[in-house]
Amino acid sequence: MPFKTIVAIIQSERDVSRVLDVAIPFADRHESHLIGVHAEALAMPYTTAVGFPDTEFIQANADLCKERAEKVQKAFLSRIETSGVSFEWRSFESFSGDSALSGVESARCADIVIVAQASPDAKDSVAADIDSLIYEAGRPVLVVPHAAPLISTFRRILIAWNGSREATRAAFDALPFIIEADATEILVIDPVETAAQSMDAAGAEIASAFARHGAKVSVSVQESRGHTVDAVIHNKVVETGADLLVMGAYSHSWIREFLFGGVTRNVLQAGDTAILLSR
Structure with missing residues (x-):
């Protein structure tokens, strides 16, 4: 593709x-x-x-x-x-x-x-x-990014996954990069247990979907423990050495994020890795 x-x-x-x-x-x-x-x-x-x-x-x-x-x-x-x-x-x-x-x-x-x-x-x-x-x-x-090395082939990809429509769109839009990558990690922060999925299984289904394309995928489930979601994402980017972050954009109102800040705007301002965003 x-x-x-x-x-x-x-x-x-x-x-x-x-x-x-x-x-x-x-x-x-x-x-x-x-x-x-x-x-x-x-x-x-x-x-x-x-x-x-x-x-x-x-x-x-x-x-x-x-x-x-x-x-x-x-x-x-x-x-x-x-x-x-x-x-x-x-x-x-x-x-x-x-x-x-x-x-x-x-x-x-x-x-x-x-x-x-x-x-x-x-x-x-x-x-x-x-x-x-x-x-x-x-x-x-x-x-x-304004402050990171410029590359066109991404080897380590981090997907910020919350199961939303926006996250789904971004993840599948990134599939050509994911297939090429050496490793892709799906990060789930503070998963919510539902009737269809336990907290322990969060991210497993989307990982399986990508694995069927031949992608090398793993899942990481983390608790924010009082930190903001964008801070957890940033720390994971640093920890994994990811050269591409994939995430859905503006799950909340764009006006709300513009006025009060939000994950999308805060991540965009970091400037330490390339970001693929979809909505």
Whole structure:
């Protein structure tokens, strides 16, 4: 089940190398078509102090956006034209200038989307809205970490499993990675005993499903013991040396997580491993 269409969200010139270092080898291995997406903000109707359109400022801003878009496109093409990978480039203008938002429609027709996590010390005026991309695209989103080595073949995978619809979607979206991996561990935190499944058997059925595909799978059941779920996941990533974390996104309301925080948002901010998220 190879990924034949990949959308790469390129928010800034800095993103080109981080995203393509992962996307190009991945596309080459799967013989994929790689679509680069970048957006710039539309020129806003600024006015002078007396209420007249500030044409000089508007033109200068438009020229700056055009120059930035050309630099990003040039950097993208210089990396990919010699790779032998099938590709295309899509450039957009929008009020937000957000490449993730502008790339949603392209993402909906892709097998997977790759986007770089924003670095905490980034100077870009607009960071890609990864939250909205995950929530709206309906496709798996591979988030490239801002502070970890960049790889395209994942050897140790950790799946955060709670049996939810979102976790199920993410786990099966990750199946091509899981089949390739040397080891996949299914992490179940604070399992709830039900009429259909005991606490001791949590994660066993999904592990069996992946094993039938030839994947090397194990199950780990842990109690949070007063720690947050994202802290338990982070500790397990460090403990196992996982190079890919797979989890369902926004099991709770996206607005709730945006306002009050949540597992998805906290994990996205960690930046220490690649993350595959689906909803």
